[in-house]
Amino acid sequence: MALLLFFNFLLLLSGLRFSLALQETPSTTTHSGQINSNSVLVALLDSHYTELAELVEKALLLQTLEETVGKHNITIFAPKNEALERDLDPEFKRFLLEPGNLKSLQTLLLYHIVPSRIEPHSWPKSTSDSTRHRTLSNDRVQLSSEDSSGAKFIGTAKVINPNAVDRPDGVIHGIEQLLIPRSVQQDFNNRRSLRSISAVKPEGAPEVDPRTHRLKKPAPPVLPGAPPVLPIYDAMAPGPSLAPAPAPGPGGPHHHFNGMRQVKDFIQTLLQYGGYNEMADILVNLTSLATEMGRLVSEGYVLTVLAPNDEAMAKLTTDQLSEPGAPEQIIYYHVIPEYQTEESMYNAVRRFGKVSYDTLRLPHKVLAQEADGSVKFGHADGSAYLFDPDIYTDGRISVQGIDGVLFPPEEKTKDEKKTIKVATAKPRRGKLLEVACRMLVAIGQDSRFSTCHL
Missing domain, CATH: 2.30.180.10 (FAS1 domain)
Structure with missing residues (x-):
């Protein structure tokens, strides 16, 4: 009896361990693969840094950041909205938002994210103790502090709101200005210099008024107080017709029509x-x-x-x-x-x-x-x-x-296909076969021969 009670106790103990193992397994697997509502990414989308959140969505980086948060605790250095709306160079912002420069925009945003948690107390205490951290763009940012005021800096940007958002999987520090990596700045400089060289109008090219399709002739400068250039009767005379002016031939003094x-x-x-x-x-x-x-x-x-x-x-x-x-x-x-x-x-x-x-x-x-x-x-x-x-x-x-490729409408072929019906004539039977079929009909045996029914 005692042996039976001991055996039942062992079975009960093993079943309890198995049920506990089943309860613990799903929690460990779902923790690293899913983003919950308490994530730092959700907080970024709902925070005061809306301009940065919109840029992250336009750069198609949400999935990349979700995978990173599933593996690491991250630190996001978020510029304030004014730095992206008013303080940023309009040409540089236009450069970032052009479809062909998506790679530069992604590099710029990933430069603001470090795959480790950096708390304010772990910041360097002085300028001489500056530290460098690798970002998600594979570039390094420098963290430093001023000895006198104790202000914290990330590169040249001052941290104005440390620990603006604190979540279990990451932290967001508000900074005063945008961080621009050297590679993105170089791409922008190359683009701007190439545009200034190649995208200018040819020298001496005529300008056309889009309303009248006539060549524009710039008026000569008039000194203040000078009399009118045209007499009054010339100014009131009817103007030329609105028909487009004939195009002059090539070979002008400045080669306008090269x-x-x-x-x-x-x-x-x-x-x-x-x-x-x-x-x-x-x-x-x-x-x-x-x-x-x-x-x-x-x-x-x-x-x-x-x-x-x-x-x-x-x-x-x-x-x-x-x-x-x-x-x-x-x-x-x-x-x-x-x-x-x-x-x-x-x-x-x-x-x-x-x-x-x-x-x-x-x-x-x-x-x-x-x-x-x-x-x-x-x-x-x-x-x-x-x-x-x-x-x-x-x-x-x-x-x-x-936004589409044009094709001319298909020409309908005039010659339509004509269907020709061929009349199929029944095969003719010879006189001998005809006589034989009549004899078979007379005796009622014609049904056994299919040839007599053609």
Whole structure:
């Protein structure tokens, strides 16, 4: 009896240990893989540092930070909203928000995050005891303090709100200004210097009034108190007609209509604008279209280019590009032999409803109409909106960004396929077979022979 009681006690003890093990296992697995409502990332999204939180979302870094918080305790150095709204250089902020500079924006934000917990009491006590910590961007930031005031610094930014947010998986320190790593600053400087060199208008290029399509002639400077430049009767005379002025020929004293240089300028502007690399690649590397366009401009022609962005070009299938000369035919349909700006095209479609523009892909035309306060090109499913207006306008070439690739409507074939019906005649039977079938019918045995039923 005692042996039986001891055996039951052992079974009860082992079952209790097994149930405790089952209760402990899920808690250890879910702790490291999930982000709860008490996480420092949730606190960042709901904190006073809304500008930084919006940049993190635009940079597509939430998943990366969730994985980091699952492995480490982190420290976030968060600039105040004023530093990102008013104190930041507008050109630098525009550079960060351009789609082509996503990598620079991610590097900048990860430079503000250290994969370890840094408390205020662990800060260096003096300038000589500064420490360096590696951030998520693989760059190092320096932590220091002033001997006299005891103010804490991260790089050159002063910590104005230590422990602004304190959570079990991380801490947020408010800082006075944005931290800019050297690599991002170098990218911005290269971009700005390249833009100042290549994206300027050609020297002496004429300016065109988008309302009248006439060349603008700058008025000579008038000294204060001088008499009017024109007599009163000349000023009151009726002005010239609103028809576009005839394009002067090439070969001016300043080579205004150097077509190759102007085409090169607008292609470089496409690259610097961002989001139109595929279009520039087709013009420069895959075809000789840039040379042809340069010759046309040198001969006095004006062109309007409807440039599809990279997202639209990525939707082209292999079948659409595999035929010989397909890229050229696609681009030809996007070039209008007129000088049109966003304002002139919008005014035209507002006034006339629908406007058909000639293209270099003869005899096809591209249809434009007003839609949602913008200009829409094409038909039905194959339509595209004017997405980035006036990317490049120099009086000879106008580039308008659109969000789709245009194709001419399919021509209906005039020769329809005709179905020919062939009459099938029953096979004729010989006289001997005919007589035999009659005899079989007479004796009632014709059903056994299928030939007699044809």
